[in-house]
Amino acid sequence: MNKNTNQFQDFFNKINNRLGRILMTISLIIVGIVVEKIWNSLPNMSTLFNHDIYTQFHDFSYKIFFLWLSFAIFSVAISIFCLYKAITSVISKNYIKFLGFIMWGFLCVYNFSTSASTISAINENRAISTNLEIVRPYISNDDYLKLKSQYLQINSKKSFDKVSERIRYIANKHDANINEYE
CATH class of the missing domain: 1.20.5 (Single alpha-helices involved in coiled-coils or other helix-helix interfaces)
Structure with missing residues (x-):
């Protein structure tokens, strides 16, 4: 035995x-x-954690903001715990545990970066959607529908900036008070 x-x-x-x-x-x-x-x-x-938040931009919902925020906070706490356990595993020369904690920590860091990008997208989406409605009385119905269509077709930073600049131009022209999101 x-x-x-x-x-x-x-x-x-x-x-x-x-x-x-x-x-x-x-x-x-x-x-x-x-x-x-x-x-x-x-x-x-x-560019460190490059997530394209502008793909399917109009689908983000502000209702899940606190869910993502709590998920991000949880990810940071777990990452710190994983780092601590990985260091203690290396000190005790238990490399199998070290590997497990490092992999778990990398997943938490990736999750945190994704959550941060999502929170940013939710805030920008909420602001541009609200601003679109704020400038609506100052433009014709056809212009509003074109601008709304452009908003729903946002799929890159360039297309986002184009819609954003158009909304700001209309707001400045008519002294409308719009939300800032950049």
Whole structure:
């Protein structure tokens, strides 16, 4: 019985040591890639986690704002916990746990970045939709329908800016008080 336990423990230690070397190599590669990505994105930090919030822009709903906000806060808390557990796993040389906590932490960070992009899109969508209704009395029905159609077809930052500039132009021309969203 004791011999089987020792053999199992030796086998586990060999796998753990080899896995540790492999994980350290992979970790160094990942750290290098992340540092390079951060360095290259310093002029424009929004490219670090690039999520195109303007695709299907009109489908975002402001009603889920607090759900996403709480999800983002939860993701940050879990990420901090995962980082702590990963560090303690490396100190105790348990690389299997380290790998699990690092993967879980990366998923939480990705989820947080996605949540942040979604919250931003919800705020911009709510503001531009409201502004569209604010300027409605100052334009003809045909112009309103064209502008509404352009709003529903937003699928890039360029098309968003085009609709936004048109709404601002109308609001400034008629001294309308619109919401700011940029």
